[in-house]
Amino acid sequence: MSGEMGLRERKKRRMYREISETAIALFLEKGFDRVSVAEVAAAAEVSKPTLFRYFPAKEDLVLHRFADHEDEAGRVVAERPAGVSPLDALHRHFLDGLERRDPVTGLNDDPRVLAFHRLLYGTPSLVARLYAYLNRSEEALAAALGGPDEIGARLAAGQIVAVQRILALENWRRIDAGASADEVRPDAVAAADRAFAQLREGLGHHL
Structure with missing residues (x-):
């Protein structure tokens, strides 16, 4: 069976x-x-x-590519090694994504990926639909952090997902303007480090 x-x-x-x-x-x-x-x-x-x-x-015909990533942040937190904080696990995962040129991080200059991102960000109805996927990502992360009914976990999840979205969008914008992924990578890593440092400062006592 x-x-x-x-x-x-x-x-x-x-x-x-x-x-x-x-x-x-x-x-x-x-x-x-x-x-x-x-x-x-x-x-x-x-x-x-x-x-x-x-x-x-x-819109889901396009955004299906994001479906496998909906619970990714929650999965990273749930499966993190003992002694590693949720923020540290998510930080490492994002840096690993940059290293792999994962399209989700925005740091990918493959022409096909760029064309897809132009389609996505250039179509208002797709951008609006994307937020439904991000909401589900927040819910999965909140559950991993401490349960979707706990306001603290939900607030933390919302901030983390927003940070990852902004980092990815900035990477894509620079590449779409003509920079290569290799050129953007040092700044992308520095921005990720700074963003997660700010998250730790604001959320550290919770996570």
């Missing part, structure tokens, strides 16, 4: 990825607002009802 469930889950994930990648290719070619859901469904060779079963909103 577990093997069947595993196969079913893999097929589901593959379908998510294939539909999303088809949609993003069309959006990059024609513009988000100029492509209908019907066009995406036809290109992906699925029906509209099937598409909406996987993606409740048109």
